[in-house]
Amino acid sequence: MAKRSGVLELAVLGLLHESPMHGYELRKRLSSQLGAFRALSYGSLYPCLKGLVRQGLSTESTDPDEGGTRRSKIVYQLTADGKERFQQLLAESGPAAWDDETFGVRFAFFGRTDADTRMRILVGRRARLEERLDNLKGSFARTRERLDDYTTALQNHGLDSVEREVRWLNELIDVERNRKQTNTTPGSGAQGPGDTTKE
């Protein structure tokens, strides 16, 4: 009954892990930093934050007016339990982690995810996309000439997008593999995947 759900909770825990924040600020970060939750409503966010407090994952401190005379912000800060829960959620990452909506959020927190989990998610995501690719190509072959040009154009664009993401994932997976060979100790050496954007 206290199951304040999956992705949003993870995303909020992740951002609060970086630094304490109030709800309004959090909402902006969710869209600008994580990309997901483009226009999350306060009707979702505030109850979620209250839920974290209820579960003892965050504290709520009415920051009493720093400077201006604004309505006093409510700053949320993760407890030790909250930080632990975040790590636990990151480590779990089952098949749900390679969904369209979830993957982006998981990926955004790769900086604090261990190498095995990173690899598992990347490979899982790629498998998911390749499966989709097979479906697209299959139905493409089956329905050839039965579709009008607009539908075909749409399917081609979709196909290209998925293929692009697979290539992107391949590059990321390569980088992870190289890192594994050259650098076994986590937390040292060069960080991140580098710029794999250009083709």
Added chain:
Amino acid sequence: MAKRSGVLELAVLGLLHESPMHGYELRKRLSSQLGAFRALSYGSLYPCLKGLVRQGLSTESTDPDEGGTRRSKIVYQLTADGKERFQQLLAESGPAAWDDETFGVRFAFFGRTDADTRMRILVGRRARLEERLDNLKGSFARTRERLDDYTTALQNHGLDSVEREVRWLNELIDVERNRKQTNTTPGSGAQGPGDTTKE
């Protein structure tokens, strides 16, 4: 209270407009042909179909066993009202029509959409994406160096995807404009946008 909602209803009306079908078949087409509704559950589809019947947009005929001894399929066929409703929904296409989930479905039915509406949707969609592009580029400039490499890689990939879709839309809009000049009578001449997939 009878508001059996937006996109799904439109998609179902569109597919039933092409040919009468039963629910199970319809579900496959929704994912393979339209791309949207990748794994729509029957818990959504069947109530929606019942809703169409309730509204007098479709008839329900228990097709009595054609060949095999299968559980008799229930074939849904649009009424005149249903066909009219489909055209009406296509023509409306307000700002909701350029949402991520909605746009694909609208576009898939461009073959039965008039030229003005097509252009309105394409331009609206492009504006929506360019707005998103501005946000991404803005926050990119603002938060430069404050994000780890994974987050940056994610944002770059997102940026590239949006830019790609804008280029795709630009090509489609060009094609529409040319068609407008050379061919004023709708329903005659060459159909569709051609293959604008390659770069």
Added chain:
DNA sequence: GTTAGCATGTAAGGAGTTACATGATTTT
């Protein structure tokens, strides 16, 4: 002075999923 942005919340409802229930048919 009024529009835009900051800041927090609640209640009602929409759109969909999951889990359950049933049973025939085709393929392995």
Added chain:
DNA sequence: AAAATCATGTAACTCCTTACATGCTAAC
């Protein structure tokens, strides 16, 4: 004979949005 696929449906539940309610501050 088992497993996959065809075929239809319902009830409960989840996650999220919309619409409402409030009030302050900065910019134009």
